[in-house]
Amino acid sequence: MAEAMEKLRIDKYLWAIRIFKTRSLATEACRAGKVKLNGQNVKPSYLVKVGETYQVQKGIERKTLYVTGLLARRGDAKTAVQFYEDRTPEQETYGFKSTFQAPILKRDRGAGRPTKKDRREIDDLQTDWWDEEKKDESGN
Helix, strand or coil: CCCCCCCCEHHHHHHHCCCCCCHHHHHHHHHCCCEEECCEECCCCCECCCCCEEEEEECCEEEEEEECCCCCCCCCHHHHHHHEEECCCHHHHHHHHHCCCCCCCCCCCCCCCCCHHHHHHHHHHHHHHHHHHHHHHHCC
């Protein structure tokens, strides 16, 4: 399944190592300027070489990938990981993940409408963090 080749298109490579779900999505990303080599946009027909580093943007996520081998066919995830090295800086990785970990206030299903007391507690929870930030800024 892990078939090494000398020539491989970038769109096919990104699809094979499971960065994109379909090859057409990888092609569209290349055409839209989401795949870069040394800051320059890469066409979908660009031939990948071992040792090159690519910057790939997929939605709000940005990855830096170092090519360690060429994979022509899409296989399982364990095999795909052997053909690239993820060199994305840690602060970018954690920054991306932290945007989805914001606290969400949620009531239990079937609890009904909040009472006046519940409403006040909810308002206090939502406004406490805002008031604390303002106090820190003003120095009080």
